[in-house]
Amino acid sequence: MAANSKFAIAIHTMGVLAYMGERHVSSELIATSVSTNPVVIRRIIRKFVTAGLVSVRMGTGGGATLRRPATEISLFDIHSAIEDDRLFQVPHLASDHECPVGRFVRPVLAKVFGGLEVELKSHLQGISLKDVMDEVASEISAEKCSATKNEE
Amino acid sequence: MAANSKFAIAIHTMGVLAYMGERHVSSELIATSVSTNPVVIRRIIRKFVTAGLVSVRMGTGGGATLRRPATEISLFDIHSAIEDDRLFQVPHLASDHECPVGRFVRPVLAKVFGGLEVELKSHLQGISLKDVMDEVASEISAEKCSATKNEE
DNA sequence: GAGTATGTAACTAATGTTGTTACATACTTA
């Protein structure tokens, strides 16, 4: 599987929770939808719990559910719950570096990248989990429609 | 060194080229400024050459130079020269997936992430290498200024 | 108490990045 698919898996996971509404969903079931191992899902869900997005119940009939309606969960909430490090890394260079460029490029880059992340953040904040799932739902119903056609 | 510092190293490299103006700069010298190995720099510069941003000369007095003024090179040019894969990966799932969510989340995500990259791209296009180096230059002169003060 | 579900440690495998050595190739200059 590809490199930084964590975000995709995370949204997919939250999508299943949104789709299932009030019901508690097991990591087993989500793993089937995502095509991965239940432990991978549990690791991600742990982070959602920490971030207050999801609550979890053990035992029979247990599993995870959203703590807020999908309209009140943005992709930014999801992203910041799982992604701890920066999008672009700016390795630290000694501030007594011989080369003047080497001494000062990095702080400037940190500023530039910071701007990028603000941009990214505001974009992600504008998209709710519900928005995503509405699109998914419309694709699902489109499929049903064409399936009906084929049955004719 | 940190994970995805490629972009930072790439801008740093281009920054040194911009700083040195017409002169041809060796990978050796750039590596010193970036604090890495010359081969690492050559690998990155190869990509800039392919992208048409930089030209290179072998032999005595050789090295790399910008092919365009720094005002006409954007951070997007640099980013797309070195970064071949997508910012966020959307692993492919079978389209005959049992779970309806599993079947359709991914294409929707591809669309969402596509939007993100367009956003990112336009932001990066708005920043020229010159913009970055102007900030670096002002930091350098600020340093000189305070150094003079200390000598008093 | 039986059954179910999460929490988590430990390990493997795959991948990607960075760093390094070594050497072939190309070019400049004396």
Added chain:
DNA sequence: TAAGTATGTAACAACATTAGTTACATACTC
């Protein structure tokens, strides 16, 4: 033409990250 300089590139090691897996303790329901 020979010496010196710089890139091009292959090959490999070191390291970090991610994903996948097994195993088992813990918590909860009925």
